[in-house]
Amino acid sequence: MLTEKQLNEIREHLENAKNPLFFFDNDVDGMMSFVLLRRMIGRGAGFAIKSSPELDKSYANRIDEFSPDYIFVLDKPMISQDFFRSAEQHNIPIVWIDHHDIDVGKLGDNVYYYNPIKNKEKLHEPISYIVYKISRRKQDNWISLAGCIGDNFLPEFISEVAYEYPELLKRNIKSAFEVLYNSEFGKIISIISSAMKDRTTNVVFLMNFLFKVNSPIDILTESESNCRILDRYKQINHTYEKLLEKAKRVARSSKRIAFFQYGGELSMSSDIANELSYRFPSKIIIVAYVKGNIANVSVRGSVDVRKITIEAIKQMPGATGGGHENATGAKMPAEYLLKFRNLFEEYFRR
Template identity: 35%
Template sequence: MTLTASEYLKIRKEADSSYRPLIFFDDDADGLCSFLMLYDHIKDGKGVIIKTTPVIDKKFLRKVKEYPLDKIFVLDIAEVTQNFIDSAKTRIVWIDHHQPLERKNITYFNPLNNDDNTQPTSYLMYKALKNNIWLAMAGCIGDWFIPDFSDEFIKKYPDLFSADIKEPDEALFSTEIGNISKILSFILKGSVRSAMTCVKIMTRIKEPYEILEQTTSKGKFIYNKFEKINSRYESLLSEVKPTKKNILTYIYSANRMSFSSDLSNELLYRYPKKIIVVGRDSRGYIKLSFRSKNIEILNLVAQAIKGLDGFSGGHLLACGGQVKKEDFDVFMKRLEKLVKQAK
């Protein structure tokens, strides 16, 4: 089950009644597409990309004070602190699909509050707003989810997707709309300023072909930015060497651009029988991304990290976290043992 019809209507009404929102969104394809659909619906607002830990806390209150807003939307962000809610002193609408949290004085939409099934935030936004199906499709596929409106999408864009594709990883890595999803993820890499320049340009792009075929100056700009970032990504990907172990592990240094989530997704597509662990060595910690095709890795990671200097969280088959560098070997030995027991 997803959100109810009543909940979708409430989201629509929240968007309809807003004229100058402040919109926080996650720095991936799902978060960006959710923002773009909402921005296109309202035709105004200010976006704030969250490129660090996905938590809206008191350090973001300055954004609230700087912008003459009428409402705050939080899209695809795992946590909003009660302190932020209480201090913002304005209406906040939070639309998300991560593990539900209890908060007061906030309008909160999360399909996991209804049952154990969830959908990406871009799916929820499309169901509520019914605009830009190509953005909704790209956002969903970027989050490893083939939506129930894929047939509707194919009617409009038959060359970008196929009804024969049933697996999300195949959708992401073998279709043109999957390529769009990758492009949207990669243009958010680098500095906040650079990312938001691309976001601003994306608010003016109306069709995916502007990017794929570079038919407009805006589309060319986005595609050229993607190509520059992608060359760095391909360099990292070429370094990964699989072994006979159940877990495929790849660690890279912080002086290289962060691609942990992207790498773990593609490595799982290439090696579906393995547990994928990709880490970035940064400031004394290994920042980690985990993927699994069948084993619910979220709980195993939480058990392995217990008692160590670190944390984890996310979805059952795709999660993240970090652990102190000197604790990493202990963590991995625990995880390897737990994975063997789970097989």
């Protein structure tokens, strides 16, 4: 966690900022982090960053467009040199709050970098957790919770939210996945996530809705103000449920390794892989989304799957990948997919 001193510094930056510009990671944790700060100070525009892993120079145009006096970057591990240069030229401080374990190198005098992993206790709480400790707005605890669950993290204040909304959350929930797949509250994360994959105008609509919304129930209950968001969710969720059914059938009939491949317009491999790993905890899950001759693969397992993922991509020209011990991702020419699968089969037969 950040220290109280660091939290105070960030509060001070936020107070000083009269016209802040926010950039945040394109996921639920990133979005909720921005929403929490926006609700706290009531000003500032925000953009989800779609370039990965870096906040790239295309976003520097936003600096000219908005002439901010402060830039806040949330949940993003890297910022391009062009972006830094543009902020420096305009003399704009950058407050950068991240939780990825990465070496950012030497930063300019105008950059204030905060990362809990650099502190004594090397924890990497989601940014929406940290930002909630900054805003201290109790009424927003559920917004922070949604961001945390999106990052597979169970915060201690879940009991408060469960107490306030017993119809959405049971007491004694044991894991973030349990919230996601086994509670009404979990739907909120899927709703936000699917809305973020929508056209820009609809993402703006979502943000404006979240600036004002009073309770999680207002997200889940269909009304004039959120029907656009819920329609999108229903459409994506329909596709998701159909794919998941197929994937579950595959997982049920497979031994150690469940391999599921699909195509179509929407990439959902990490979502499907996560849910399969929750429903089949003893199996190693490989989900591949194939489009044209590229395969996007998500791997999950309760054993170390990173080692074999990295070993495998080394044998495949043009493949990239990596991640955490129990969750990895890889991108490869589709022709290697069978080889990738076979390497896992062989490795875990040993």
